[in-house]
Amino acid sequence: MSTPQTKQRITLFDTTLRDGAQTPGIDFSVEDKIAISEMLDDFGLDYVEGGYPGANPTDTAFFETPRTKNATFTAFGMTKRAGVSASNDPGLAALTGSQASAICYVAKAWDLHVKVALGCTNDENVENITASVKAAIDAGKEALVDCEHFFDGYKANPEYALACARAAYEAGARWVVLCDTNGGSQPSEVHAIVEELTKHMPGDHVGIHAHNDTDQAVANSLAAIEAGARHVQGTLNGIGERCGNANLVSLIPTLALKPHFADRFEIGITKEKLADITRLSRTFDELLNRAPHSQAPYAGSSAFATKAGIHASALMKDPSTYEHVEPQSVGNQRNLMVSDQGGKSNFLDQLARRGIEVSKSDPELDTLIALVKEREADGYAYEAAEASFELLARRTLGTVPTFFKVESFRTSVERRFNAIGDVVTVSEAVVKLLIDGESVMSVAEGQGPVNALDRALRSDLGKFSSEIEGLELVDYKVRILNGGTEAITRVLIESTDDTGERWWTVGVSDNIIDASFQALIDSLNYKLIKSGAVV
Numbered sequence: 001m002s003t004p005q006t007k008q009r010i011t012l013f014d015t016t017l018r019d020g021a022q023t024p025g026i027d028f029s030v031e032d033k034i035a036i037s038e039m040l041d042d043f044g045l046d047y048v049e050g051g052y053p054g055a056n057p058t059d060t061a062f063f064e065t066p067r068t069k070n071a072t073f074t075a076f077g078m079t080k081r082a083g084v085s086a087s088n089d090p091g092l093a094a095l096t097g098s099q100a101s102a103i104c105y106v107a108k109a110w111d112l113h114v115k116v117a118l119g120c121t122n123d124e125n126v127e128n129i130t131a132s133v134k135a136a137i138d139a140g141k142e143a144l145v146d147c148e149h150f151f152d153g154y155k156a157n158p159e160y161a162l163a164c165a166r167a168a169y170e171a172g173a174r175w176v177v178l179c180d181t182n183g184g185s186q187p188s189e190v191h192a193i194v195e196e197l198t199k200h201m202p203g204d205h206v207g208i209h210a211h212n213d214t215d216q217a218v219a220n221s222l223a224a225i226e227a228g229a230r231h232v233q234g235t236l237n238g239i240g241e242r243c244g245n246a247n248l249v250s251l252i253p254t255l256a257l258k259p260h261f262a263d264r265f266e267i268g269i270t271k272e273k274l275a276d277i278t279r280l281s282r283t284f285d286e287l288l289n290r291a292p293h294s295q296a297p298y299a300g301s302s303a304f305a306t307k308a309g310i311h312a313s314a315l316m317k318d319p320s321t322y323e324h325v326e327p328q329s330v331g332n333q334r335n336l337m338v339s340d341q342g343g344k345s346n347f348l349d350q351l352a353r354r355g356i357e358v359s360k361s362d363p364e365l366d367t368l369i370a371l372v373k374e375r376e377a378d379g380y381a382y383e384a385a386e387a388s389f390e391l392l393a394r395r396t397l398g399t400v401p402t403f404f405k406v407e408s409f410r411t412s413v414e415r416r417f418n419a420i421g422d423v424v425t426v427s428e429a430v431v432k433l434l435i436d437g438e439s440v441m442s443v444a445e446g447q448g449p450v451n452a453l454d455r456a457l458r459s460d461l462g463k464f465s466s467e468i469e470g471l472e473l474v475d476y477k478v479r480i481l482n483g484g485t486e487a488i489t490r491v492l493i494e495s496t497d498d499t500g501e502r503w504w505t506v507g508v509s510d511n512i513i514d515a516s517f518q519a520l521i522d523s524l525n526y527k528l529i530k531s532g533a534v535v
Contacts, residue, residue: 007266010225010255011175013047013104013144013207013233014040014248015240016284017062018076021051022241026288031474033062035287035494035502040236041068043280044269045248049074049104054094063098072142075100079107079132079145082120086135096135102142104177105132109164110153122160126167133171143173146209146233150178151185154193166200175207175231180220183213183243187223194227207231210246212238217246222254225265236284237296249281253298257325271329278331279383286384286492286504289477298330305334347372354390358397368396378508379481379490385506387495387526388519394529401535403464403528406521407432407439409456411449411513429453435462436535450476450516457520467531468524470498478512493519497527 017033020026028036033050040048048071051059055077066073075098080089095103107129108114114125129145136143145168147153147161154161168176178194190208198206208224208231210217221232238247255261256274281299285292294302304327327334347369351358358365371392372382382389394400410430418424429452432441442459446452454473461468475494480487489512496502503526507518 005264007264008204008230010265010267011046011207011231012248012252012267012269013049013074013175013177013231014045014071014235015049015076015209015233015245016040016235018049018051019241019245020235020239023239023244024241026239028058029475030058030061031494032287033058034067035475036236036284037067037073038502039280039283041071043276044273045071046268047072047074047102049076050100052076053098053100054091060094063100066099066101072102073100074102074104074144076104076106076146079105079125079128080135082118082124082128086131092132092135096139096141100141102144102174103136104144104146105129105136105168106146106148107132107164107168108149108153109147109161109179110149111157111160112153113149122163126163129164129167130171133168133173137172143168143171144175144177144207145173146177146179148179149181151180151190151193152182155189158196162197162200165197169201169205174205176201176205177207177209177231177233178224178229179209180211180217183211183217185210185220186214187216187219190220191223191227194224194229198228203228204230207233208246209233211240212243212245212247215243217244218250218254221246221251222261225255225261237281237293239288247297249277249299250297252277253325253330257329275329275331282383286381287477289479289492292383298325299332303327304332350389351393354393356390356393356397356399362397364397368393371396375508379488380506380508381490381492382506385492385504385519385522387503388505388522391505391522391525391529400525400529403435403525403533403535404461405434407434409453409517411452413449427452429456431456433457433461435464438462449513450520453513453517454520457524461524464528464533467533468527471523471527472496473520473523474502476516481508489515491515491519493523495523495527501530 017028017036021028037048037050048068050062050067053060053063053075063075075095077095078091080086080092086092108118108125111122114122118125133143147165150161165176206229208221208229210220234246234248234251237249238244252269255265255267256269278299282292294300297303304323348360413427415425426445427449428445430443432439440460440462442456444452444455444459446455458468473493474496477492479490481490482488488510491507492504494502494504505519505522507515509515
């Protein structure tokens with residue numbers, strides 16, 4: 001009787017906040033980085049790379065404190081410079097002095113770049129790799145080395161590329177990561193080169209970092225794993241410079257669900273967390289203020305969609321006829337007219353996560369499902385605004401009290417000269433609320449009409465004022481849904497409080513101020529619910 005083969009572990013390294021930050025049009029704030037790192041950590045990634053401490057104020061501030069509880073919090077930076085000792089290199093000092101638990105160094109592995117970019121000798125570059133790895137280990141941190149341009153370097157000068165990788169491994173690097181920096185390598189090339197490298201060092205110290213310039217980053221990553229690599233790097237939704245990086249939202253389900261990989265390898269993402277990957281993908285896109293890719297593998301809204309006809313008929317009899325995995329396994333859903341039961345199950349699961357118990361036969365559940373579909377058709381996005389979804393659900397099911405009613409609100413923006421002759425813009429908001437039978441009017445100025453509304457709302461909430469102490473608006477995103485100055489506008493607002501919890505609310509209107517006001521009101525109501533306020 002044969003014994004089951006022990007599965008080999010594949011570690012998952014997310015570089016959304018570093019390599020992904022190089023995406024044109026994306027600029028993460030510190031608050032963005034905190035929110036995203038928490039999402040990644042909760043999902044179950046092994047490593048979360050947060051950026052380059054010392055390179056800019058945002059990354060430096062982000063690394064002032066550890067940002068993950070489970071994942072290895074990782075800093076990125078260059079190896080030491082030639083001609084300077086490790087102890088005297090300011091770049092190295094910023095890395096070793098950060099609150100990161102690991103350092104991922106970028107090291108040139110193509111002799112062309114050593115000459116052109118570094119201006120040092122090949123031997124000096126190898127010495128820099130060795131010294132930098134030892135400096136990280138001496139500082140009590142795990143060391144990784146990203147061998148930049150490794151595949152192009154190997155094709156040009158295999159002996160030198162191997163020398164760079166061996167130097168990192170022999171110095172004590174936990175992972176020697178082979179980077180297809182220009183993104184032009186083919187899966188067969190990646191497989192052959194990784195297979196050759198693993199003759200010189202064990203595969204459980206070898207990683208792959210693939211760029212997507214030929215739309216093969218995921219395929220190249222899988223080819224590297226087939227050849228012996230046991231560490232894979234990528235980003236959420238494949239963001240990154242030029243054409244992006246290997247997409248972890250495609251890689252992770254493939255490794256977890258496809259028997260070709262799942263029978264031999266294991267990853268740190270549980271089945272329960274894997275079922276959250278669609279929400280993670282879509283929420284991330286909303287945070288970036290961009291439309292999710294509908295035809296994205298696994299997580300796209302069309303990934304399991306089929307029009308009526310012979311395909312739909314077959315799916316009704318046996319879903320495996322046209323689905324390569326079960327949609328529920330990745331948190332997605334089958335998009336068929338006959339999928340009412342599946343829809344209910346999804347809603348029941350989401351409600352249960354929020355502590356809302358409702359029977360599958362409750363007619364109010366059908367009302368909620370219909371209402372969500374109607375509102376999403378109007379532009380609401382509840383994937384990224386879970387606080388607004390919870391409020392809508394509680395209102396529909398009759399489980400949320402009315403803390404206050406809005407009687408009216410008004411904003412004004414005035415551009416004028418101040419006392420010293422400078423042009424200033426002054427925004428003012430007036431809000432009238434009905435609280436516990438009494439009318440309350442608040443007036444406030446702010447930096448723009450939305451800030452003025454926020455201040456006016458929170459300046460006097462009657463007997464609930466103490467319940468919203470510590471509430472703070474930390475992010476504000478606007479998306480035009482259908483073009484033109486008369487377009488429908490969606491506003492997403494992120495709030496936090498003194499407990500550290502963060503939540504998103506949404507508003508939709510043909511008036512940006514009205515949409516903002518809706519999101520602000522939802523944020524206040526959500527805070528009152530979580531604070532346990534009593535009417």
